[in-house]
Structure formats: structure tokens, C-alpha cells
Amino acid sequence: METTAPVQILDLSARFPGVINPDTRAGYSGWIVNSTDLLPFATALRNELDYDYLSSVTAVDYLPEGKMEVVYHVYKTAGGAGVVFKIQVPRVDPIEIPSLVSIYPGAEFQEREAWDLFGIKFTNHPDLRRILMWEGFAGHPMRKDWHEPYFEEDAKPLKSRWPDGKMIMAESKNLYGDNIAYPDGFNPESQTFDPEKALYEALRRYQKDETGLDTDHIIVNMGPQHPSTHGVFRVAVVLDGEKIINMKPVMGYLHRNHEKIGERNTYIMNMPYTDRLDYLAPMSNNFGYALAVEKLMNVKPTERAEYIRVIMAEMTRISNHLFLIGTLLNDLGAYFTPMLYALEERELILDIFEAVAGSRMMCNYFRFGGVARDFPEGTLQKIKDLFFERLPRKIEEIDRFLSENEIIRSRGIGQGVLTAEDAIKYSAAGPLLRASGIPYDVRRAEPYSIYDRFEFDVVVRTNGDIYDRLMVRFDEIRQSIRIIQQAVKQLPEGPVMALKPMYQVRVPPGEAYGRVEGPKGELGFYVISNGKPSPWRYHVRAPSFINLTAFGPMCVGQKVADVVAVLGSIDIVLGEVDR
Amino acid sequence: MSDMYGKGILKGLSVSLKRFIETYLDNLSWLGKRYHTDKGIAHWGSKDARGIFTVQYPEEKIPVPEEFRVIPFLVYDEGPNGEKTLRCTSCGICPKVCPPQCIWIVRSTDSATGRPIPDPARFYIDVDICMNCGLCAEFCPFDAIKMDHDYELASFHRNVYDITRLSKSARYYESIRPVNARHEEAARAAKTASRTGQGE
Amino acid sequence: MESNELNSPNYEIPPELQAQVAITSLDKIYNWGRSASVWPLMFGLACCAIEMICAAASRYDIARFGMEIMRPSPRQSDLMIVSGTVTKKMIPIIVRLYNQMPEPKYVLAMGACASGGGPFKEGYNVVSGVDKFIPVDVYIPGCPPTPQALLNGLMKIQEKIKSEPIKTARWYQKGPDMAEIPVPMLGPDLIDPRKITLIHNGEKN
Numbered sequence: 001m002e003t004t005a006p007v008q009i010l011d012l013s014a015r016f017p018g019v020i021n022p023d024t025r026a027g028y029s030g031w032i033v034n035s036t037d038l039l040p041f042a043t044a045l046r047n048e049l050d051y052d053y054l055s056s057v058t059a060v061d062y063l064p065e066g067k068m069e070v071v072y073h074v075y076k077t078a079g080g081a082g083v084v085f086k087i088q089v090p091r092v093d094p095i096e097i098p099s100l101v102s103i104y105p106g107a108e109f110q111e112r113e114a115w116d117l118f119g120i121k122f123t124n125h126p127d128l129r130r131i132l133m134w135e136g137f138a139g140h141p142m143r144k145d146w147h148e149p150y151f152e153e154d155a156k157p158l159k160s161r162w163p164d165g166k167m168i169m170a171e172s173k174n175l176y177g178d179n180i181a182y183p184d185g186f187n188p189e190s191q192t193f194d195p196e197k198a199l200y201e202a203l204r205r206y207q208k209d210e211t212g213l214d215t216d217h218i219i220v221n222m223g224p225q226h227p228s229t230h231g232v233f234r235v236a237v238v239l240d241g242e243k244i245i246n247m248k249p250v251m252g253y254l255h256r257n258h259e260k261i262g263e264r265n266t267y268i269m270n271m272p273y274t275d276r277l278d279y280l281a282p283m284s285n286n287f288g289y290a291l292a293v294e295k296l297m298n299v300k301p302t303e304r305a306e307y308i309r310v311i312m313a314e315m316t317r318i319s320n321h322l323f324l325i326g327t328l329l330n331d332l333g334a335y336f337t338p339m340l341y342a343l344e345e346r347e348l349i350l351d352i353f354e355a356v357a358g359s360r361m362m363c364n365y366f367r368f369g370g371v372a373r374d375f376p377e378g379t380l381q382k383i384k385d386l387f388f389e390r391l392p393r394k395i396e397e398i399d400r401f402l403s404e405n406e407i408i409r410s411r412g413i414g415q416g417v418l419t420a421e422d423a424i425k426y427s428a429a430g431p432l433l434r435a436s437g438i439p440y441d442v443r444r445a446e447p448y449s450i451y452d453r454f455e456f457d458v459v460v461r462t463n464g465d466i467y468d469r470l471m472v473r474f475d476e477i478r479q480s481i482r483i484i485q486q487a488v489k490q491l492p493e494g495p496v497m498a499l500k501p502m503y504q505v506r507v508p509p510g511e512a513y514g515r516v517e518g519p520k521g522e523l524g525f526y527v528i529s530n531g532k533p534s535p536w537r538y539h540v541r542a543p544s545f546i547n548l549t550a551f552g553p554m555c556v557g558q559k560v561a562d563v564v565a566v567l568g569s570i571d572i573v574l575g576e577v578d579r
Numbered sequence: 580m581s582d583m584y585g586k587g588i589l590k591g592l593s594v595s596l597k598r599f600i601e602t603y604l605d606n607l608s609w610l611g612k613r614y615h616t617d618k619g620i621a622h623w624g625s626k627d628a629r630g631i632f633t634v635q636y637p638e639e640k641i642p643v644p645e646e647f648r649v650i651p652f653l654v655y656d657e658g659p660n661g662e663k664t665l666r667c668t669s670c671g672i673c674p675k676v677c678p679p680q681c682i683w684i685v686r687s688t689d690s691a692t693g694r695p696i697p698d699p700a701r702f703y704i705d706v707d708i709c710m711n712c713g714l715c716a717e718f719c720p721f722d723a724i725k726m727d728h729d730y731e732l733a734s735f736h737r738n739v740y741d742i743t744r745l746s747k748s749a750r751y752y753e754s755i756r757p758v759n760a761r762h763e764e765a766a767r768a769a770k771t772a773s774r775t776g777q778g779e
Numbered sequence: 780m781e782s783n784e785l786n787s788p789n790y791e792i793p794p795e796l797q798a799q800v801a802i803t804s805l806d807k808i809y810n811w812g813r814s815a816s817v818w819p820l821m822f823g824l825a826c827c828a829i830e831m832i833c834a835a836a837s838r839y840d841i842a843r844f845g846m847e848i849m850r851p852s853p854r855q856s857d858l859m860i861v862s863g864t865v866t867k868k869m870i871p872i873i874v875r876l877y878n879q880m881p882e883p884k885y886v887l888a889m890g891a892c893a894s895g896g897g898p899f900k901e902g903y904n905v906v907s908g909v910d911k912f913i914p915v916d917v918y919i920p921g922c923p924p925t926p927q928a929l930l931n932g933l934m935k936i937q938e939k940i941k942s943e944p945i946k947t948a949r950w951y952q953k954g955p956d957m958a959e960i961p962v963p964m965l966g967p968d969l970i971d972p973r974k975i976t977l978i979h980n981g982e983k984n
Contacts, residue, residue, distance in 0.1 A: 133904065134868055138967035141903050148903035149968075161674035163695065165683030167703040167739070170900065171907065176977055178911055179903070180968045188978050193966045224872060225822065227851035232824055232869055253869045254825055257902030264901075269678035272712035273898065279826035323829075337595065343836040344632050351624055355644040358726070361826060361923060364712045372717065376645060376758065385626040401594040404587030503676040503718045575825055623838070632837040636930045649921060679898035707895025707908065710922040733919045733932035735939070737895055737908075 012083070015049075016041060023086065027296070027510020027529075030071075030084030035097060038087055042103045045074060045083065053077050053440070054104035054427050056513070056524055056541040059114040063144040066091045068120060071526070072100070073513060073541075077424055077438055079445035084513070089120075099125040106427025106549050117142035117259075127202050132252040132578060134195040138183050142260060149174055149181040155534040156264055199250060203236055206246035215240055220560070224253050228331050228564050231574030235563060242559045249548055254578040262538035267293055267368070267505050270538065274525075275362040277540060278576045280323050283316040283353075284518040286366035291448055292514030292525040293368050296507050304494040305370035306450045311383070311487050312356075312365065313516070314480040315349055318391070320519035321473040322346045324571050325398065328470060331568035332411055338402060345394050348386055355379050368505055369498035380488070387484045395481070399474055412467030416554050416566035419464060426550040429543045430521025432570055435472045436464035442517035453490075454483050469569040476519075504533055520544050520571050540579055544572035598630075605630030615639055645756050648713040648726035650706055650740070652747045665746060666723035668697035673715035673724055681708035682715065702745060706738040722763050728755045806944050813857075813883070814940040817933075820856035820880070821849035824863025827890040827923040831862050834926035844933060853879040858936065861915075862923075864892035864899055865906045867969040871962050877913045878959045882950035885916045885936055889929060894918040912971070913960060 012020065012031060019041055020031040033041050045051045051074040060069045068091045075082035089095055099122035100107045109131060111122045116130040119140035129135065139146050150170045152158050160168075171177050203219060223234035232253035238246040258277065262270050274285040287309060294301070301309070323346060326339030350360040356379055357363035357372070365372050402408060418428065423436040433440055441458040443451040459475040461468040509531045515524035521543025528537040547570050555563050606613060613619040620639050623632055634641050651673075655663040674682040687700035716726045727747070732738070753760040823831055835841045835849065850856040853876045865873060877886070888909055891897035896907030909915060916939060919932035945951065961972040970978070 134965045136966060148901060150901045156678075156680055157675040158680050161677075161680055161682060162671040162684045163669065163686040165674065165685055165701070165703070167683040167701070167705075169705075176971075176974060178969075178971075179901070179905070179907060180971075182978065183967055186967060186978070188964075188966065188970050188975060191966075193964050193970070195965045224869065225851070225853075225876060227821055231828065231863075252904075253866060253872075254864065255866055255868065255904045256825075256864050256899040257904055261899065261902060265678060268676070268714065272678050272710055272714070276826055276898075279829060340837045341598075343833065344628075344838070347632075347833070347836075347838050348624070348626070348628075351644075354647060356646065358646040358648040358713055359711060360925065361829065362711065364714075373646070382626075390626040397594060401591045405591050406585065406587045409587070501718070503672065503714070633840045633843075634838055635843065636839060636927050637934065640927065679900065705895065706920045707891050707918070708897060708900055709891060709920070710898040730921060730925055730928040731931045732921070732928065733917055733935045735917060735935070737910075737918060738920050 016044070020085065023084075027508060029511070030086060032086050032088060035087055035089060038098050038100070039103065041085070042072075042100055046103055050076050050078065051083055052424055054100070054106050055082065055515075055522065056526065056539075057100070057107045057110040057114065058526055058537075058539040058541075059118040059120055059142075060528060060537045061091070061118060061142065061144050063091070068095050068118065070097055070114065070120065073524070073526075074104075075445070077440050079440070081446060093119070094121055095119060096121045096123055098123055101125055104427065105425050106546060109545060109549050116140070119143065129198050129202060130252075132255040134252070135198045136193055136195050141257070148257075148260065149179040154264070155532070156266060156269065199236060199248065203238055203246060203248050206238065217245060222563065228327075228568065230327070230567065230572055233567075233572065233574055233577070235567075237555075237560065237563065239560060242561070244555055244558055244560055244563070247552055247555055247563075249551060251545075251548075251574075251577050254574045256575075256579065258540065258579040259538055263535060266503075266533045267507060267535065268503055270535075271366065272362060272364045274540075275364055276575055277542070277579065278518060278520060278523070278544070278573050279361055280573055281316045281320040281519045282361055282363045283312040283365060284516055284523060286363065287313050287449075288514050288516040288518070288523045288525045289527075290366040290368055290514075291516060292512045292527045293505075293507060295512035295514055296510055296527060296529055297368060297505065298508075299369050299498060301370045302495050302498050303492050304374075305496045305498070307487050307491045308371050308375070308496065309366065309449060310451065310454070311484055311491075312353075312363075312371075314484050314487075315352065317480045317519045318477050319346050319349045321477050322349075324473060324568075325402070325470070328565075328568040328571075329402065329408075331564045332408060334407075338398070341398055341401070345391060348390070352379060352382055352386070355382070367497060367501070370496045372497075374496045380491075383484070384488060387481055387488070392478075392481055395474065395477055403471065403474070408470070409467060411562075411565060412465060412470060412569075413463070414465050415562050416466045416558065416569065417464050418550055418554050422550065422553060423464070426553070427546050428521070428550050429547060430518070431459075431469055431472045431476065432521065432547050432550070434459055435461045435468040437462045442515055442522050446515075448514075448516060454486050456480075456483050466565055466569045469571075507531070507535075515541070518543060520573065520576070521547060523576075540576075542576040542579060544570075544574075544576040545579075548572060548577065602630035643728050643730075645758055647728055648711050648716070649730045650709060650711070650727050650732065651704060651715055651724050651745070652727045653702065653724055653742065653745045654722065654749050654752050655746050656749050663746070663748070665699065665742075666721050666749075667699050667702070668721055668723070669699040669702075670697070670720065672718055672720065676714045676718050678712060678714065679708045679710055681705045699742065702742040704740050704745060706732070706740055722767075725752055725756070803944070807941075809945060810941045810943060814937040816845040817858045817885075817936065817940070818848050818850055818856045819846055819858045819860050820853055820876070821851045822859055822861065822876070824861070824865065824869070825892065827862035827892070830923045830926055830929060831860060831889065834929050839926040839930060841930070841933075844930070844937070846933065853877075854881065856880060857883065858885045858887060859913075860887045860889050861893040861909045862889040864897060865909045866904045867906055868904065868965065870906050870909075870912055870969065871965065873909065874912050874960050874962050878962075883948070885939070886913055887932060887936060888915045888918045889932065890924055891920055891922045894920060897922060906969070912963065 019037040020033050023030045053075045055073040058071050067088050069088045071086045112131040114120045217238050217240050221236050224232040234250040236248050237244050274289045275282040277285045322342040326342040329338040354360050357365040418436050420437045423433050439458045439460045456479045507529045511528045513526045524541030526539040527535050530536045655665045669684050669686040683703040685701040687696045687698045713726050715724050888894045893909045899905045900907045917932050917935050964970045
């Protein structure tokens with residue numbers, strides 16, 4: 001389905017003659033740009049046409065056609081549909097494409113990921129190192145001709161499971177009893193391995209302040225084993241006393257190959273895997289994926305299913321923000337009391353998820369065309385009890401408990417500031433963007449599902465510091481409660497699935513980018529189908545990953561004790577960062 | 580900061596104090612019947628929960644809702660003489676739909692003719708791979724594989740379940756999922772009725 | 780209680796069992812002290828860590844078992860709850876942490892990913908089960924296991940602790956200290972130093 005309105009297609013073609021051509025493949029949309037004209041085109045797009053927000057950069061491997069393609073999605077912060085443009089180069093090493101970091105600095109981590117997983121070199125990138133795998137890893141894993149050590153077949157279902165499914169553990173088929181493969185002629189004792197060398201070299205390239213005393217700068221590693229509860233995330237900082245001079249986040253400790261597994265799975269099999277991306281907000285991930293595939297299949301869910309989806313998505317948002325309030329306060333030092341209060345309410349929401357979907361966290365509830373099953377008896381009454389009576393009262397109590405606390409105010413106000421221009425530049429999304437003063441919310445900018453039928457405010461605060469980010473989340477909880485109250489009152493009767501339940505869905509060829517406003521930001525799913533039961537390319541635009549581009553600039557110049565607080569207020573979840 | 584009088588901290592502490600006192604008052608108002616009773620356990624899941632929120636596992640277990648899913652199990656019907664017939668016909672849909680491919684089925688063959696019989700000779704589920712998604716139970720056309728409720732599965736060794744460990748009776752299934760079982764019985768009765776109606 | 784009292788109770792014991800009876804009562808007290816105050820290592824990798832945090836929160840209070848003190852430092856903890864997928868990039872760190880834990884130490888593999896790779900087993904960056912590198916005492920299946928299932932698993936660890944007699948405890952044996960597990964290296968793929976000969980054989984092939 002189209003992601004650009006017909007009017008804009010005409011405009012762009014008239015504006016850039018000879019530079020761009022429309023993408024005419026069946027089911028595709030957008031523009032293909034020549035490699036030499038990419039930088040002037042992007043500069044004009046940002047400066048003159050006001051497309052200042054780069055949402056997603058991803059690479060696609062078209063092995064049968066011998067091409068590598070990089071796809072860019074840009075949007076306006078004023079709202080509305082976006083522009084998709086692509087650049088294609090022949091699939092011959094070394095593959096080089098000009099980097100967009102000088103125009104859209106938010107592309108930094110995404111281009112590093114394309115280098116890591118696909119082997120595309122971006123010229124003039126400030127720091128092109130591997131990001132998810134370690135330096136020294138053999139190969140570029142997402143390429144179509146790179147097979148993992150436990151590889152059996154290109155796509156599931158595997159023939160070895162039925163009808164002659166002799167149970168053989170995958171380990172016994174591998175030479176080393178584990179999913180390991182070495183390049184030919186590899187001698188482990190012939191060299192020493194140092195995957196950290198490139199990181200420390202990049203860390204040492206910073207502006208040295210020559211004035212003042214000549215002091216030593218030390219490098220400290222925070223994590224991956226660290227008491228702040230965000231998971232396995234590592235930050236390497238260069239310190240001058242207590243002040244941070246330079247810092248680099250290191251990720252990939254939870255890289256679970258979600259996209260490669262996604263290319264082997266069929267469409268319905270991917271749904272439980274999306275739960276494990278942002279595991280604190282599972283229903284939103286399901287929502288985004290279902291939207292993307294429904295765009296490809298051209299299927300609309302039933303009315304009752306739409307309302308149920310909105311109710312579940314907003315409940316997930318509240319559950320996520322409650323968890324964030326708990327962990328942020330943990331990081332600030334209020335060890336566990338606010339967390340206990342917030343988790344109490346979250347447990348009641350998880351009870352509803354358990355009754356409806358079957359599991360507290362990995363819900364696997366959405367299907368293409370609706371939701372998996374209807375509410376059981378008594379659930380609607382429980383939802384009404386919770387959201388009309390109990391939660392509004394409890395949120396006021398937690399707000400009274402925390403928001404005027406002097407310690408939180410002095411640690412939060414004015415610390416870790418992200419200005420509005422920086423937020424747009426670094427492609428920040430979600431509450432991070434709205435706390436800095438930009439009122440961009442995907443539910444209002446490009447409404448999906450039935451969000452245009454509900455009255456709610458887009459929450460904005462102007463300072464962009466840690467305190468504002470905490471307050472933005474309290475306000476968002478209140479708006480979510482408002483949406484749920486309206487949705488529950490308007491919930492119609494009827495079926496919850498538009499299609500017959502089938503485990504092999506027919507998806508026509510094409511591409512689709514389905515995005516939702518997840519609790520952490522804009523969560524996008526870019527799916528390319530070639531008509532087969534499995535997707536050709538499946539990419540997740542993860543908000544936590546891209547929000548971390550702003551983490552470095554936010555912390556440089558602050559004290560090291562604020563790093564943990566800033567990280568807590570950005571709200572990352574490692575399942576999304578590393579996929 | 581000019582307003583560092585401590586007012587905010589006192590406000591926060593008053594909230595904690597209120598909850599602290601509420602805990603004891605709530606406990607007393609139950610007159611000793613709060614712990615280890617079903618009514619007490621149900622109270623903690625309701626909107627009026629106040630005070631201590633803890634459910635003391637293992638003496639008190641929160642009853643799981645009907646849709647709850649852990650590991651799959653195979654359903655067998657019990658005949659009049661106690662013989663157990665598995666409903667599974669080894670059609671192969673559940674290994675095809677399982678996302679991490681953790682189901683292995685060997686279809687039995689007739690020893691005389693060599694043709695396949697709709698019965699599983701071997702059925703393995705590697706529980707250390709299973710992601711509890713429930714797709715196998717959702718798409719089984721014979722109501723033969725369903726998701727279990729028993730989550731107390733900790734063990735000292737790795738877990739691969741074979742067909743004996745996986746088989747549980749239809750009566751057990753009806754006890755854990757009564758509403759679903761009734762719907763399925765009704766659907767099956769309607770199907771046989773329409774088939775006998777057509778046959779006439 | 781003095782050992783004389785333990786060694787001479789007020790009834791006839793056959794001479795073969797005398798030594799065992801003394802140790803058994805002492806065992807019970809020793810193990811009771813250990814099992815009632817296990818300190819877990821705060822080691823949350825992925826989604827299962829959220830259920831571990833929920834187990835430590837107010838509804839399924841882990842403090843009733845004496846385990847609410849989750850230490851971030853391995854030098855001060857007894858039990859390593861590996862909760863979440865173990866990736867190749869992370870396994871050298873896990874092995875190093877395990878080596879730094881003092882005896883007596885236990886490992887609990889929580890969830891399908893830590894037990895056997897879980898749904899991500901086929902990935903190129905995933906280690907199929909943490910027991911490929913460190914010895915695991917209890918496995919809890921589930922994805923993720925509910926906090927009640929985790930508490931069940933912790934009770935199994937307590938059971939295991941209670942059944943260990945002092946006579947055969949490995950940290951009191953004479954002889955060299957328990958050998959450290961060699962830390963794997965990150966080369967073109969994960970290199971396990973215990974399998975160097977296998978890699979050489981593979982290279983020859």
C-alpha cells in the first residue's frame with residue numbers, strides 16, 4: 001500500500017528531474033535515487049521541503065537480482081505521510097554508499113547496523129564499526145547467502161519434523177556440538193583476539209581541552225553486568241575526574257537474530273517473536289506487525305477487533321510507564337518503594353492480559369484481520385472497575401508521592417537536557433521527543449487504526465530534562481486512561497476476526513511500513529513480501545535503539561552519576577535495542 | 580533551589596504512612612480469615628485490594644485463568660474399558676505451525692500394507708525450546724493438543740517430553756478449560772448431527 | 780550443641796551408623812542456615828528478568844524465602860539466576876562472573892532460552908543453553924516462567940541444598956581448589972578453549 005499521497009509524488013518528480021525515478025515494482029512505492037545525487041537530494045528534502053525527521057534506514061539484500069538496496073523513510077515533524085526513497089547498488093564487494101550522517105545525524109547507528117549485518121560501507125561515516133556483532137566476526141550475517149551453523153532449510157516449516165520426525169537434537173548435527181562454524185583453515189592458536197581494540201580507539205578520538213590543568217583521562221566501563229535494571233547494556237566513558245568527556249554505548253549483548261529468524265518464519269509464526277522485542281509492551285509490537293502485514297494483504301479488521309486492539313494497546317502503554325516510573329526511581333536511588341507501588345498496579349493490568357490472551361507478558365494476541373479470541377466472561381467488568389475507579393485514584397496517589405519530592409526535582413530539573421533541534425536531528429521518538437517540546441505523536445500525525453475517533457491530548461513539556469520526561473509519562477498515563485474509558489463505552493458487539501483462521505496466510509508481493517506509537521516511541525515494521533509464505537525482508541525500526549543516538553550528546557559534560565539517571569529516563573529495553 | 584523546605588518529601592512520606600497504617604487496619608478487619616482462604620486470594624486480584632498485596636506461594640496459589648498457556652499436552656479419550664485413544668491423527672499441522680519448530684512427529688504406518696495410519700507412533704516436544712505461544716493448540720483441527728495449566732515444572736535435568744509424558748485425559752482437559760471444552764463439544768455434536776442429517 | 784552430645788545420643792546405634800548420625804543432625808542445621816538465606820546474583824538478561832523482578836516485587840514476595848537481597852556483585856552472592864537468552868557476545872562475561880562467585884554456588888537456568896536456547900536456538904549469535912559452559916543445578920521451563928513457577932524452582936534449589944551432606948561437600952575436600960572454567964574467546968566465531976583439539980581436527984578436515 002502507498003505510503004506517500006499521490007499529490008506528493010507529482011511534486012517530487014517535478015522538483016528533482018533526472019535525479020529520482022518512481023519505484024515501479026508491483027506493490028512497491030517511493031523513489032529510487034541515483035547514488036551520486038543522494039546527498040544533494042536529502043539536503044533539499046530536509047531544508048526546502050521540511051522533511052526533517054529521518055525515521056528509518058534499512059538495507060535489503062536482493063540476491064536474485066544482484067542488487068543491494070538501502071531504504072530511507074523520512075517524515076515531517078508537522079505531521080502527515082512521509083517520503084520513502086531508496087538507493088540501489090550492484091552487489092559486488094566493496095559496496096559503498098554515501099552516508100547521510102552529516103544531514104540526518106540520527107542515521108548513525110542504523111548505518112552501522114547495515115555495515116555490520118550486510119557489509120555496506122558508508123563513506124564519510126564518523127565511526128563505522130560493527131554494532132551488534134563483535135569486531136572480528138566472520139561474515140555479514142543478514143546476507144542471503146550467509147547461512148547460520150544450525151541452518152537446515154531456507155524457510156520453515158522444516159521437513160525434518162513430520163512425518164518422519166526422528167528427534168535429533170540440533171547439536172548432534174554440528175561438528176563442535178554447538179552452533180559454531182569457523183572459516184576454512186582456521187587455527188585458533190595462531191593469533192590473539194581483541195574485539196575491543198576498535199572501540200577504545202574510537203573512544204580516544206575526542207576534543208582534548210588544552211586549557212587548565214593537565215589531567216589524566218581514564219576509561220571506565222559501565223556494564224553489561226550492572227545493577228540498573230535495563231538489561232545487558234554497556235557504556236564506555238572517558239572521564240576527567242567526575243565529568244564525562246566522551247562516551248560510546250556498546251550493544252549487541254542480547255542480539256537474538258530476530259530479523260534473520262523472521263525471514264525463515266512464516267507470517268503467523270512471526271507474531272509470537274514480536275512479543276519478545278519490547279517485552280514490557282508486548283501488545284504494541286503485535287499491533288505494529290499486524291498493521292504492516294494487513295497493509296500488504298489489504299485486509300481491514302472488524303470493528304470490535306479495532307476497539308479491543310486500542311484498549312489493549314493503551315493498557316500496555318500504562319503498564320510500561322508504570323514499570324518505567326519504578327525503574328527510574330530505582331536508578332535515582334529510591335530503592336524499591338516506588339517500584340513496589342507501581343508494580344502493584346501493573347500486576348492488576350497483567351491479570352487482565354492473562355485472562356484475555358493467556359500469558360502475562362508474551363501475549364501473542366493479535367492476528368491478521370482482528371484478534372485471536374474474544375474477551376472471556378467478566379473481563380469487561382474487570383476492565384471497567386480498574387480504569388474507571390481504581391487506576392485514576394492510584395495514579396494521583398503515586399503522583400503526589402513523587403512529583404514534588406525535592407530530591408527528584410534537584411536531580412531531574414536541568415539535568416540531561418535534550419534541546420528540541422537536537423531531538424529532531426537525532427531522530428528521537430516518543431516521550432523523549434515530546435518532553436523536549438515537539439508535539440509529534442504518530443497517533444495524531446498519521447492516525448492508524450481508529451485513533452481518530454477518540455479525544456485525547458498530545459502531551460508536551462518544554463524543558464527536555466529528566467524531570468520533564470518523568471512527568472510526560474504521568475500525563476500520558478492519564479491520557480491513556482481517558483482513551484480506554486471512551487473505547488470501553490463505545491465497544492460494539494460482533495465478530496473479532498475478519499478472516500477465517502488459517503496458518504498459511506497469502507500475502508501478495510510488495511512492501512509495507514507499518515508504524516505505531518509504542519510506549520517508547522515510534523515502532524515501525526518494514527516488511528517486504530515476494531508472494532511466498534515467508535517474508536523476504538523483515539526489519540524492525542526500534543525506538544530504543546535510535547533514541548540511544550541522543551544518549552551520547554546528552555551526557556557529555558555531565559557528571560558520571562547522571563548517566564544512569566539519563567539512561568533510565570530514555571527508557572530503553574534491550575530486546576528492542578539488540579533485536 | 581529556593582524551596583528546599585522538605586515539603587515534597589513530607590508529602591511523599593505521608594503517602595507511605597497512609598499505606599502502612601492501612602495495611603494493619605485491613606488485616607485486622609478480616610478477623611484472621613485473610614490468609615490461606617480462597618476469598619482472601621480473590622481479594623488481592625480485585626480492584627479493592629488494599630494493604631499487603633502478597634500472595635504466599637506455595638500455601639496460597641493464585642488460580643490461573645482459563646486461557647493460560649504453558650506446555651502443550653495431548654488429549655486422550657477414555658473408553659468404557661479404560662482404553663485410551665489419543666485424538667491425535669498426526670496430521671502434521673502443529674509441527675508446521677510451531678514457530679521454533681520444537682515438535683517432532685513420526686506417523687505410524689500399517690505393518691502389513693505400509694500405508695500411513697492416522698496415529699502418532701512417536702511425538703516429541705522439546706520443552707527447552709517451546710515458547711508457550713499456543714499456536715499448535717489454536718490450529719489443531721481435532722482438538723487433540725491443548726495448552727496445559729501446570730507450571731510447576733522445575734527439574735534437575737533438561738526436558739524433552741515424549742508421548743507418554745504428554746498424554747493427559749479428556750476429563751483433565753475439561754477440568755482446566757470448562758468453557759472451551761463445552762464450545763468444542765457443541766461444535767462436534769453439531770457436525771455429527773449435520774453429517775447424519777446429510778446421510779439420510 | 781556440643782559434638783559430644785551429638786556423638787552419644789541416648790540410645791543404641793550400630794557402630795557403622797554412628798558417624799553418619801552425627802553428621803546428619805549437623806547437616807540439617809548447616810543446610811537450614813544455607814537454604815534459608817540464599818542471595819541471588821542480580822543478573823537479568825532479557826524478558827525472564829522482568830518476571831524475576833515481579834517475583835521480587837510485592838505480589839510474589841521473594842523476601843519470604845530470604846532471597847530479596849539481590850547482589851549485583853558476584854563476590855557476595857550464592858545463586859546465579861540466568862534469566863534470558865545467552866548470546867555469544869555475553870557468554871565470556873557470564874563465565875567470568877561464575878568464576879568470581881565464591882563457593883558454595885548454584886546456577887538456576889530460568890526459562891527456555893537459558894535451559895536450551897529457547898525459541899532463538901537457531902540464531903547465529905545464540906548459545907543453545909547456558910549449561911554448555913557452566914554447570915546448571917535446576918532448569919525451569921517456560922517462556923517466560925510465571926513468578927510462581929520461579930518460586931517453585933527456587934524451592935527446588937532449597938531442596939537440593941538441604942540434601943547435601945557436609946561429608947561430600949566439594950568446597951571442604953582436600954586437594955586443589957575447584958578449577959576455573961576457561962573463559963571463551965570471541966574470534967571469527969565463539970572459541971571454547973576446552974575444545975581446541977576439536978577445532979584443530981575440524982581444521983584438518
